[in-house]
Amino acid sequence: MQKSELKQLIEQASGRTEADIVFKNAQIVDVYNARLIKGNLAIGNGKILGIGDDYHxxxxxxxxxKxxxxxxxxxxxxxxSASVSPAVFGQLATPHGTTTILADPHEIVNVAGVQII
Ligand SMILES: [Zn+2]
Structure with missing residues (x-):
């Protein structure tokens, strides 16, 4: 991250300058504390700036x-095991909310077998 981007994010997160996007009146899922937060979620340069009523x-x-x-x-x-390419897997998983995977490719070994010399 460039210093200028960090400075801009700090200005936006503090509320001194406008965020890029503010989602108003949201039900924000807090997975760490197993609760819902009603409020406004501010975004700057694709990153979450914060939650608060004062963001514009x-x-x-x-x-x-929502x-x-x-x-x-x-x-x-x-x-x-899904019998599709990684790109197609991503296209299928992303609309359901999965944004990150840790792939274990050991089935490739089961299919390819060992090299016989
Ligand atoms: Zn596995």
Missing amino acids: GKQEIDVAG YITPGLIDPHIHIE
Whole structure:
């Protein structure tokens, strides 16, 4: 991250300058504390700036009645068992909220076998 970007994010997060986007009236899922937070979520340069009623954005979107959740992380997946390419797997998983996977490719060894000399 460039110093200028960090400075801009700090200015936006503090509320001294407008955020890029503010999602208003959201139900924000706090997975660490197993609770919902009602409020406004501010975004700057694709990053979460903060949650608070005082944020204003260049773009403000009213999401009343909707939820904002962090992307899901699947910590153990065998992409090859899905019989699709990694790119297609990503296209299928992303709309359901999975944004990160940790792939265990051991099935490739089962299929390819060992090299016979
Ligand atoms: Zn495995």
